[in-house]
Amino acid sequence: MIETYVQNIKSALGDFTPEVLIILGSGLSVLADKIEGKIIIPYTKIGFPKITIAGHKGELIAGKLGGKNVLCMNGRYHLYEGHSPALIKDMMSSYQRLGIKEIIATNAAGSLRPEMTPGSLMMITDHINFSGQNPLTGVNNDKEGPRFPNMSDAYDKELQQKMRQTASELQIKLFEGTYFFVVGPNFETKAEIKAFRTLGADAVGMSTVPEVISAVYFGMKVVGISVITNQSADIQTHTLSHEETLFEARQAAVDLQGLILKFLEK
Ligand code: HPA
Numbered sequence: 001m002i003e004t005y006v007q008n009i010k011s012a013l014g015d016f017t018p019e020v021l022i023i024l025g026s027g028l029s030v031l032a033d034k035i036e037g038k039i040i041i042p043y044t045k046i047g048f049p050k051i052t053i054a055g056h057k058g059e060l061i062a063g064k065l066g067g068k069n070v071l072c073m074n075g076r077y078h079l080y081e082g083h084s085p086a087l088i089k090d091m092m093s094s095y096q097r098l099g100i101k102e103i104i105a106t107n108a109a110g111s112l113r114p115e116m117t118p119g120s121l122m123m124i125t126d127h128i129n130f131s132g133q134n135p136l137t138g139v140n141n142d143k144e145g146p147r148f149p150n151m152s153d154a155y156d157k158e159l160q161q162k163m164r165q166t167a168s169e170l171q172i173k174l175f176e177g178t179y180f181f182v183v184g185p186n187f188e189t190k191a192e193i194k195a196f197r198t199l200g201a202d203a204v205g206m207s208t209v210p211e212v213i214s215a216v217y218f219g220m221k222v223v224g225i226s227v228i229t230n231q232s233a234d235i236q237t238h239t240l241s242h243e244e245t246l247f248e249a250r251q252a253a254v255d256l257q258g259l260i261l262k263f264l265e266k
Contacts, residue, residue: 025107027249035063066264080185085135092214109205109226124224159223177202181209
């Protein structure tokens with residue numbers, strides 16, 4: 001499958017060589033608006049499966065952003081849709097073969113900290129994979145990456161520093177913390193939230209970690225940002241919904257757009 005993905009993307013890109021991959025989370029499509037000279041490749045033309053979730057488009061957009069050649073995933077795959085973690089590994093392998101060196105991964109997440117209110121941005125400094133699943137299970141190909149990859153610096157320190165500095169220049173408040181990955185699709189119970197907080201989580205969400213594990217395995221550098229769309233179940237007084245996630249993400253996406261643009265320009 002990987003060869004097919006790579007060939008299909010390459011034939012759509014022509015002589016365009018991408019350097020940076022941007023993964024857009026739920027409700028964050030607006031970020032793609034500023035990409036210049038867009039080449040739009042529907043996922044189905046690449047051979048990727050159909051996206052089944054509202055707020056995720058299902059296309060790869062190539063072009064210039066902040067002076068860099070970017071590939072932008074407008075829509076991603078979640079384990080809760082029933083996709084196998086291996087799909088995400090193969091996808092990330094394709095990007096690495098296309099020349100991607102750096103990844104900006106974004107997502108929508110729930111906050112476990114009262115001061116991190118909806119609309120806040122949190123740079124992911126570490127994660128906890130609580131899914132019981134891993135994209136790297138199965139026979140390992142030592143030519144691709146190590147059997148037991150190091151995950152102690154999954155989020156690149158230099159890119160984090162660059163992101164911190166960019167946010168400070170733009171006077172955007174950037175929280176930092178640990179992203180807690182659950183499969184979903186249900187939002188958490190109050191007892192789960194209490195447990196996750198005790199375990200060291202600052203934000204909780206249903207994506208990103210399979211991509212990050214795969215990216216690190218294939219030797220790509222990652223910086224991650226969560227857009228906080230809601231407080232967790234034990235703080236929030238009303239019932240959570242996907243519509244609210246999309247609404248809050250779209251509001252915060254404007255800050256995120258400015259941050260990513262400036263980050264790429266540096
Ligand atoms: N929990 C899990 N995933 C999420 C949440 C949440 O509260 N908000 C947005 N994605």
